[in-house]
Amino acid sequence: MSGFKPYPAYKDSGVEWLGKVPEHWALIPIKHLASLNPRKSDFQVGIQLLCSFVPMEKLKTGVLLLDEERQIKEVINGYTYFEDGDVLQAKVTPCFENKNIAIATGLTNGIGFGSSEINVLRPNHCVKAEYLYYRLQEDNYMDFCTSSMMGAGGLKRVPTNVINNFTIAAPGLAEQTQIARFLDHETARIDALIEEQQRLIELLKEKRQAVISHAVTKGLDPTVPMKDSGVEWLGEVPAHWEVVRLGALYSEAADKGLPGLPVLQVSIHHGVSDKELTEEESDRKITRIEDREKYKRVRTGDLVYNMMRAWQGGFGAVRVEGLVSPAYVVARPEKNFEISRYVEQLLRTDRAVEEMRRYSYGITDFRLRLYWDQFKNIRIALPPEQERQEIMKRLALVTGEARVLEDEAAHLVSVLRERRSALISAAVTGKIDVRNWQPATADKLVHEPMPMTAEEPACYKVSPEGMA
Structure with missing residues (x-):
């Protein structure tokens, strides 16, 4: 990807969808990084407590809307359980393909329940939630899971064994933090541009509809008697x-x-x-x-x-x-x-x-x-027929011009989304080296690669065979 350098050395991962990965990264199945849909914690004492409640429509990319609360006793059965720090991902089509995924933070009493169509991944000591959040948006992972979906029509789901056994390459914790920090900054910039274009599209639609509404109810001549x-x-x-x-x-x-x-x-x-x-x-x-x-x-x-x-x-x-x-x-x-x-x-x-x-x-x-x-x-x-025809001609011209602008803005949104997706994939798979990256406003740039810390857990020091 232009503007970013690759790592100094790579190795063959032996995994088809990974290809070559940075030499110091470890190959690890997701099940060794996070527990998928873990059991409920022991909070029977607090069963009268309030918790956050999250229906499927309130889980979006990077956003978990926390505007509902329930008593734990009301939702303890039949809903998906999660805690602060868990990564939530939609499991059913089309929400999965739309990358409806977010990190649970700020839950009422640290506890949440939500739709049974949400998967919960609880990171262990080998992975940062912020890195896992981005890793689960990577294109190869998304494509592999989507192609493995089972079910019919709008009820297709990703089997849990597909997620658990999907092997990724991951760096140590310090480098994971840096990658997540880089992606937080860069995706926020892209998201701001996307939002700007989407606002433009909405404004164009509102203006187009206002022109149509006035023309078909008041006519084109503002001086005509009413x-x-x-x-x-x-x-x-x-x-x-x-x-x-x-x-x-x-x-x-x-x-x-x-x-x-x-x-x-x-x-x-x-x-x-x-x-x-x-x-x-x-x-x-x-x-x-x-x-x-x-x-x-x-x-x-x-x-x-x-x-x-x-x-x-x-x-x-x-x-x-x-x-x-x-x-x-x-x-x-x-x-x-x-x-x-x-x-x-x-x-x-x-x-x-x-x-x-x-x-x-x-x-x-x-x-x-x-x-x-x-x-x-x-x-x-x-209006009389001739005036009606004049109004329709005017509307065809105005709406045609507006739609050209709307299409241009929609195309830019598509390009920006592709850029966002490609950037995430490149960073979390090691195609680009962001260890030296700092925000452009930083007073001082880091010139040396970020070292592996002495406290890195053992999961980054074993062979792929050892992680099977």
């Missing part, structure tokens, strides 16, 4: 716009599906797809019915929505003839088949989404359904 629409969510609209019920523009359609037509997906982020998506292209698991006649047929210009997710954005205009789920509602324009592209943009505004939510029925948010009889009564404001 009128009260008589509809609370719309407020004032241009005086020459028409306020209409969706039922005056659309009728419900339920045409039987035809073999040979593509099954289109309705996404809350992207609307209706223009082709049949593969499992890899989809943003969620795909379950398809073999008999395509059981689907609903849609035509170009139809407006389709998912009854349960319409208020979240699960709708869109159809751009190609195809099929959609029989559980979806298909609204077919009575006259103008170009109108749905405009209506889609209008219904994606925040206030329109809230209006669809208001018209939906259900006890909780995740059970809300927007039926056709309610959907058709939602009122919107429409």
Whole structure:
């Protein structure tokens, strides 16, 4: 890796995924460095005490969100136990591949319980938790574990024996500390750049949505006379716009599906797809019915929505003839088949989404359904056709420019993440020598390699055979 020198001498590890490693590093299976999912400590006396509680969604890369507490007696059975200083790593897909891993620190009473899908690695005297945290993010380890996963669909897990028996090369404790210190500094810089680009992407999206929202509810001419629409969510609209019920523009359609037509997906982020998506292209698991006649047929210009997710954005205009789920509602324009592209943009505004939510029925948010009889009564404001076309052209230009910037920022985020991953892998496998590294702001740089300390434990002085 440019900017960093390799170690002076290497040896052949004899392990395929390690290759050559620094000459003074020891080859050690993970099971000799850390206990995987150790037993609970003896804290029966304090069973009434509070402890930290960590659901899976609160374990991220380098972050353990500690905003929940439970009594130990409530969670002692059925949850994963850990203590301050343990390294926590998600064991189930896709959280494992996302590198959801962190060191447990600051736990209430030093004790935590969490999701049963979390693996706990308790470092012994041969390894620093900070080094192990980075070592478990290394690419070869991640790839090997991912390829060894067992289970089906979203329930694939890494077998414990794969982790226990994975052999790594590791330096002594002092050098581990230096490597972790180096990576803390460098990854923090990269993470700050990633966060900056992600904020830019969010700002661009917010600006794009604000432009769309204003254009489809107020028009492009700020000097045009306005009128009260008589509809609370719309407020004032241009005086020459028409306020209409969706039922005056659309009728419900339920045409039987035809073999040979593509099954289109309705996404809350992207609307209706223009082709049949593969499992890899989809943003969620795909379950398809073999008999395509059981689907609903849609035509170009139809407006389709998912009854349960319409208020979240699960709708869109159809751009190609195809099929959609029989559980979806298909609204077919009575006259103008170009109108749905405009209506889609209008219904994606925040206030329109809230209006669809208001018209939906259900006890909780995740059970809300927007039926056709309610959907058709939602009122919107429409400009004349020529003005509508002008608005759509303007929006195409503005959103196109914004998406170019968003794509550039997203590409940079991807490059930075690859850089972060490569840097971690190079440091923890000994491809680069960081023993002399000091932060750029340090007053004095170290010029001599960091020596092995006399107190290094015996695990760094045995042969690979001795560690088997």
